[in-house]
Each structure stands twice: as structure tokens, then as C-alpha cells.
Amino acid sequence: MNNQEALTAYTAAFVNELVLTGVCDVVVSPGSRSTPMAMMMAEHPNMKVHILVDERSAGFFALGMAKSIKRPVALLCTSGTAGANYYPAVIEASYSRIPLIVLTADRPHELREVGAPQAIDQLHLYGHHVKAFYEMPIPEKEKSVIRHARMTCARAVSTACTHPLGPVHLNFPFREPLIPQLDNEDLFKNEERNEKYVQIETGNWTLNHSQFEALATKLVENRNGIIICGLMDEEGFEEGIIDLAAKLNFPILADPLSQLRSGEHDGQLIVDCYDNFLRNEYARNYLKPEIVLRFGAMPVSKALSNFLKENHNAIHIVVDGGSGWRDPSALATEMVFCDERLFCESVSNLVPDELVNSNCSKWTAINEIAKERMLAVKDLKDMDEGKLFSLLADIIPSNSTLFVGNSMPIRDLDSFFYFNNKSIKVMANRGANGIDGIVSSALGAAVYSKPLYLILGDLTFYHDLNGLLASKILNIDITIIIINNNGGGIFSFLPQVNHPKNFELLFGTPLDIDFQHVVKMYGGTYAKTENWDEFHSYWSHIKREKGLKVIEVPTNREKNVIEHRNLWNSVSREIENYIAGQE
Numbered sequence: 001m002n003n004q005e006a007l008t009a010y011t012a013a014f015v016n017e018l019v020l021t022g023v024c025d026v027v028v029s030p031g032s033r034s035t036p037m038a039m040m041m042a043e044h045p046n047m048k049v050h051i052l053v054d055e056r057s058a059g060f061f062a063l064g065m066a067k068s069i070k071r072p073v074a075l076l077c078t079s080g081t082a083g084a085n086y087y088p089a090v091i092e093a094s095y096s097r098i099p100l101i102v103l104t105a106d107r108p109h110e111l112r113e114v115g116a117p118q119a120i121d122q123l124h125l126y127g128h129h130v131k132a133f134y135e136m137p138i139p140e141k142e143k144s145v146i147r148h149a150r151m152t153c154a155r156a157v158s159t160a161c162t163h164p165l166g167p168v169h170l171n172f173p174f175r176e177p178l179i180p181q182l183d184n185e186d187l188f189k190n191e192e193r194n195e196k197y198v199q200i201e202t203g204n205w206t207l208n209h210s211q212f213e214a215l216a217t218k219l220v221e222n223r224n225g226i227i228i229c230g231l232m233d234e235e236g237f238e239e240g241i242i243d244l245a246a247k248l249n250f251p252i253l254a255d256p257l258s259q260l261r262s263g264e265h266d267g268q269l270i271v272d273c274y275d276n277f278l279r280n281e282y283a284r285n286y287l288k289p290e291i292v293l294r295f296g297a298m299p300v301s302k303a304l305s306n307f308l309k310e311n312h313n314a315i316h317i318v319v320d321g322g323s324g325w326r327d328p329s330a331l332a333t334e335m336v337f338c339d340e341r342l343f344c345e346s347v348s349n350l351v352p353d354e355l356v357n358s359n360c361s362k363w364t365a366i367n368e369i370a371k372e373r374m375l376a377v378k379d380l381k382d383m384d385e386g387k388l389f390s391l392l393a394d395i396i397p398s399n400s401t402l403f404v405g406n407s408m409p410i411r412d413l414d415s416f417f418y419f420n421n422k423s424i425k426v427m428a429n430r431g432a433n434g435i436d437g438i439v440s441s442a443l444g445a446a447v448y449s450k451p452l453y454l455i456l457g458d459l460t461f462y463h464d465l466n467g468l469l470a471s472k473i474l475n476i477d478i479t480i481i482i483i484n485n486n487g488g489g490i491f492s493f494l495p496q497v498n499h500p501k502n503f504e505l506l507f508g509t510p511l512d513i514d515f516q517h518v519v520k521m522y523g524g525t526y527a528k529t530e531n532w533d534e535f536h537s538y539w540s541h542i543k544r545e546k547g548l549k550v551i552e553v554p555t556n557r558e559k560n561v562i563e564h565r566n567l568w569n570s571v572s573r574e575i576e577n578y579i580a581g582q583e
Contacts (some may be wrong), residue, residue, distance in 0.1 A: 008180040010139035011040040014145045017153040017190040019046045020196045023072050023101055024267060027062040029055045031078020034105035035178040038076060043182050050474060055082045057467045059089025060437030063098055064444025067427060072099035072160050079106045080118035083125055088436050093167040094129040096431030099160035100167035108138060108173045122171050131166045132159045138173055152196035153291040158200040163322030204339035205321060215317070215336065216350035222291035222315060224359045225250045229429055230296035233319065238265055240344030241295065243300035245269045247348050249357040251364060256413045262424040271363050272418045275301040277370040280572040284310060286579050287362060291315040295340050297326055297430060300414045305329065319343050369578055371418060373570045383531065383553055385483055385560050386567065391414035395539055398422040401449040403442040406435050408490040409483065425449065435460040440467030446478045458484040462511055469520040471548040479549045485557045486510040492557045498555025513550055524548030
């Protein structure tokens with residue numbers, strides 16, 4: 001048998017197994033050594049191939065897509081440094097628990113470590129940032145090798161999809177010639193087992209009845225409790241957590257990524273302004289909990305994190321659907337590894353109705369007072385960052401996705417985006433919290449989540465300009481709002497600002513870039529809004545446009561800090577007056 005026949009049988013079997021296991025989207029960056037796999041993927045009738053030239057952008061594009069569709073997406077690149085460019089996205093996927101199937105083509109073993117071109121050490125390229133690494137064999141048509149390829153594919157996909165979810169890496173050495181035979185009508189018909197090669201069954205983590213009883217008893221006996229929900233996007237969790245909170249009469253401190261600040265569910269127990277009022281010492285002392293029940297990733301809010309640290313003597317129960325350890329402040333008194341939806345349903349069934357919790361009314365009352373003061377931001381005439389975020393729930397239509405950049409935007413979303421009855425899914429890259437790859441991630445998510453709106457800062461936008469190419473070549477609709485404060489706005493809130501000598505050089509980092517030329521280069525429409533009338537006018541206009549739409553909102557860093565602090569001070573005054581009246 002010649003090399004081409006072996007190459008064809010091997011790659012066809014692997015690609016078909018990918019499809020059988022549910023991996024039907026692959027993001028390919030062109031290259032020579034990956035030719036056999038790329039051609040086979042393009043040939044498969046049920047595999048959708050997305051081409052992106054820049055591997056760094058491609059990695060984040062696949063990440064965003066997988067985040068959106070809640071199933072694994074494959075990546076394919078050639079040998080050499082191509083795979084290294086996936087690394088930032090692999091790290092983000094690892095820490096944000098997103099399943100990626102990373103496929104790197106490689107030189108055969110005889111061309112490694114001998115000075116061959118485009119040959120680097122790709123074994124365990126991503127270290128501990130992947131859940132598993134598989135060095136694949138050189139293609140052969142031997143049944144044992146084909147079986148191994150199919151079984152390894154099934155293992156890899158299952159591993160990526162088992163809690164905690166994450167990326168896996170498969171490295172494929174290929175010898176020349178690299179062109180497979182594609183003229184066989186039975187190309188994807190396996191000689192044996194035409195269904196999945198191996199059916200892998202996994203179940204949700206759960207507890208036994210006595211464990212659920214013990215936890216329910218603890219929650220009932222400690223009546224001064226709160227529920228904290230960080231980043232979550234699990235099917236059925238929303239209904240379960242709302243029911244449990246109602247049974248316990250515990251307020252839910254809902255992070256903007258919890259998916260609890262928007263939707264048709266009951267928002268009566270949703271506390272969404274805590275980032276603003278927990279900055280106040282009187283409020284923190286007034287609201288001290290006896291027990292904390294936490295779900296999901298750590299919340300965005302530093303004020304909330306500090307509040308939890310102050311209450312380290314409380315009972316802290318952390319519920320995690322996998323085996324991860326999400327407790328950076330070492331506060332947990334109990335780590336419960338159980339599917340979050342099952343936990344809520346099981347404990348709720350064991351909790352009696354109409355439990356009393358006087359602290360719940362304290363939380364909701366303080367929340368409404370703080371929210372009323374914060375919404376005064378809508379009266380500002382200047383192009384203010386806080387006002388922009390306070391308007392999002394009004395201007396974004398229901399059944400939309402909102403993707404938010406890191407640094408200041410995600411924090412402003414936390415401070416100014418409140419509960420609404422629209423269906424708005426909120427997404428962000430909060431695994432490693434970097435500003436890299438945000439444009440590409442949002443465009444990847446936008447393939448299947450329409451319409452999608454991205455809001456981010458000017459540095460974040462600049463950092464991933466290459467990502468805009470995806471909108472042009474893949475015809476993706478996206479609306480991007482750039483908050484342009486000409487630099488790193490978050491540093492104006494941090495201690496570095498108190499050292500002005502080299503502040504602009506090291507932290508302010510003004511770019512002074514006119515983004516309209518970049519947007520036009522990628523075929524997008526662009527507008528720079530100098531006032532709110534212009535903003536609303538252009539926003540109404542873009543609803544009828546397709547493709548890439550960019551609105552640039554210029555703001556002032558110094559004014560932004562002043563307005564934020566004015567609002568926080570206003571909240572503090574109102575809360576202190578309220579608490580004084582209650583005592």
C-alpha cells in the first residue's frame with residue numbers, strides 16, 4: 001500500500017469520527033503540513049470549515065464559537081510556530097472551561113531535532129493548560145492504526161467535554177506526499193463500526209441523599225444567608241437557583257455573567273448593584289451574612305470579593321459542577337462537587353416553604369436605594385462611560401448576545417447593567433481576564449449567536465485588529481462599540497495614578513489612533529459620535545445594516561473617574577441615611 005492510500009484512510013477516519021462525536025466546526029489556518037487533514041475536513045459534507053489566516057486570531061475565534069454553541073470546536077494549523085500562536089486562546093479556554101480540540105500538524109519523527117525547516121518541539125506544547133495531549137501515529141492503513149485514530153478522537157472529545165471542560169491537543173506527524181485521494185465516493189464510510197467507534201457515557205456529579213439533607217439543614221438553620229452567582233451558563237440552572245433562593249428567602253448577588261440579570265425569571269431577589277454599595281463600610285457592617293452559598297466562577301466585583309474576605313468567619317459553601325478549585329481567597333468551609341442544577345433542585349426539595357430571613361429585605365432595600373442613585377448617570381450630558389453601560393439594557397434588543405471586553409468595560413457592566421426582562425446573553429473572556437483576542441472571540445460567538453454586540457476599550461480593540469478580518473471574509477454581522485479614552489482607563493482608578501511622573505508613559509499609554517481607516521480597510525461601516533444625539537441616531541441607523549458596524553465613543557479618563565466617584569459618594573450618603581433611620 002502506498003503512502004497516499006494510508007494517508008487518505010487515516011485522515012478520513014479521524015475527520016469522520018470528529019463529526020460523529022459532534023465536532024462539526026473547525027477553524028483552519030492555511031499551511032502545507034496540515035494539507036491532508038484540511039483537505040479531508042473541507043471534503044466532509046457535515047464539517048463546516050472556517051478559514052482564518054492568523055492563528056492567534058483563529059484560536060480566539062474558535063474559543064468564542066465554542067462558548068456560544070456550548071460544544072467543542074476544532075482548530076487546525078501547520079507545523080512550527082503556528083501552533084504556538086494558539087497558546088493565549090488555549091490558556092483562556094483552560095481557565096474559562098471551554099472545550100477546544102487543538103490539532104497541530106507536525107514533521108515526522110525523522111525530521112525532528114535535525115535542523116529541518118518549520119520543525120519545532122510540539123510535544124506537550126501547551127503544558128498543563130490542556131486536559132490531555134495525544135501524539136498521533138504516522139498514518140497507516142493497518143486496521144489497528146485506524147482504530148487507534150478513531151478511539152483517540154473519541155477520547156479527546158470526551159475529555160474536552162467532561163467537567164471541568166477544557167482544551168485538548170492532538171499532534172499529527174505527516175510524511176510527504178501530503179495530498180490525499182478524494183475521488184472515492186465511500187471516503188467517509190468506515191470499514192467497521194459506521195457509528196461512533198466507542199460510545200462514551202458520562203454523568204453529572206451528584207451527592208447522596210444524606211449529604212443533600214445535611215446541606216439543606218445547614219442552610220435552613222443559618223437564616224442570615226446570601227447566594228452569590230458568578231459566571232454561569234449551564235442549561236436549567238437559572239430556574240433552579242431562582243427556586244432555591246425563593247425557598248430559602250436568600251438574596252442572589254448576581255454577577256453580570258451569571259445570566260441572571262436578564263430574562264423572564266422573577267427578579268425580586270436579584271441584587272445587582274452590590275458593586276456600588278459594598279464600597280461603603282456602613283453597608284458592609286449592616287449586611288454581614290452568617291452563611292454564603294456560591295456558584296460559578298469568582299465574581300468580577302472587587303468590592304464583593306473584599307466583603308467576602310471581611311466575613312471569613314461565615315460559613316462559605318462553594319458548589320462546583322466539576323472538580324475545579326475556585327476559591328482564590330481560601331474562604332470555603334465546604335467544597336461541594338455537584339452539578340449546580342441538581343444541587344439547587346435537590347436542596348430546594350428538602351427546604352420548607354416560607355422561611356423567614358430579615359436580612360433579605362435589608363439587601364433588596366439597600367440595592368434599590370443604590371440603584372436609584374446610580375441611575376442618575378443617565379442625566380449626564382457628556383459622553384460618559386457609565387451612562388453608556390446604563391443604556392445597554394434599553395438599546396439592545398431581546399434575544400441578543402452582549403460580549404464585553406476586559407479591564408474597565410466588564411467592571412462598568414457590573415456597576416451599571418441592571419436586571420431587565422429582556423433575553424440578553426452576556427459573554428466575556430474571564431478565564432485569564434486578558435485584553436487579547438476579544439474581537440476574534442466575539443466574532444466567533446457571532447457566527448451562531450445573532451445579533452451580537454461587542455463593547456470594549458480602545459486598547460483592547462487595537463490589541464486584536466487582525467480579528468476584524470473574520471467579519472469580512474466570513475460575512476459575519478457584528479456591532480462594535482469602542483470606548484475610546486485614549487489609553488488604559490482602568491489605571492486612573494488604581495494607585496498608579498498617584499505617581500504622575502511616568503503615569504502616561506507606563507500606564508496611560510495613549511494610542512492616538514484614528515480607527516476609521518482600520519474599519520474601512522476591513523469593509524466595515526464606522527461612525528464617531530461626539531454627543532448622545534449622534535449616538536442614538538447612528539444606533540437607529542445600524543439596525544438596518546449588515547456586516548461590520550463600529551461606533552466609536554470618545555470619553556475623557558479624568559472626567560470618568562470623577563463621575564464614578566461622585567455616584568459612589570452619592571450612594572454612600574443615601575445608604576448611611578437609610579441605615580441610621582433603621583437603627
